[in-house]
Amino acid sequence: MSGAVVAVGCPGAGPGTRRPDARGPGARGPGARGRSAASVRRKLRAGTAGAAHDDAGSASVLVLAVLAVAVVLAGTLALAASARALGAATSSAADLAALAGAQAAAATWRGDAPCAVATEAARRNGAELVTCDVDALGVVEVGVRRAPTGALARLTGPRSATARAGPAWVRDAELAGAR
Numbered sequence: 074m075s076g077a078v079v080a081v082g083c084p085g086a087g088p089g090t091r092r093p094d095a096r097g098p099g100a101r102g103p104g105a106r107g108r109s110a111a112s113v114r115r116k117l118r119a120g121t122a123g124a125a126h127d128d129a130g131s132a133s134v135l136v137l138a139v140l141a142v143a144v145v146l147a148g149t150l151a152l153a154a155s156a157r158a159l160g161a162a163t164s165s166a167a168d169l170a171a172l173a174g175a176q177a178a179a180a181t182w183r184g185d186a187p188c189a190v191a192t193e194a195a196r197r198n199g200a201e202l203v204t205c206d207v208d209a210l211g212v213v214e215v216g217v218r219r220a221p222t223g224a225l226a227r228l229t230g231p232r233s234a235t236a237r238a239g240p241a242w243v244r245d246a247e248l249a250g251a252r
Contacts, residue, residue, distance in 0.1 A: 166200035171238035174213035212239030
């Protein structure tokens with residue numbers, strides 16, 4: 074029976090003969106590996122011939138990437154805002170220390186009292202008094218330093234600021250002398 078195809082289970086079928094549409098090794102025809110020639114041609118035209126072209130889940134990866142970028146950007150903006158706030162707080166501490174020192178200078182006119190008051194004012198505002206100069210006219214000039222805290226401490230150093238305060242007539246005299 075060479076060359077003849079006989080269906081299994083049919084009367085007269087011998088051993089080792091197969092039906093034309095049987096699935097399995099050596100099977101030929103539309104039933105082979107679950108693909109017909111027409112379906113393969115359709116997939117080739119559509120560009121989806123292989124299982125590797127499956128796009129399921131690609132939107133999830135894109136959304137995760139966008140979220141990761143947003144989180145990094147938000148963290149960077151938060152650190153920048155913290156650094157700016159630290160600078161503003163340091164400037165405020167310097168202003169308040171200078172004003173407190175000038176008020177003490179106007180009230181006492183002696184010794185280190187203005188610098189002691191300025192030191193206390195700076196400390197209460199979270200800063201350290203670095204310099205304090207009081208001139209004969211009662212003008213107090215201070216320099217303060219404030220250390221960052223939290224995550225900002227690892228990324229940046231301490232902030233410094235200076236301020237000057239004194240009687241209004243001194244400022245008016247300085248402005249008049251500048252003309």
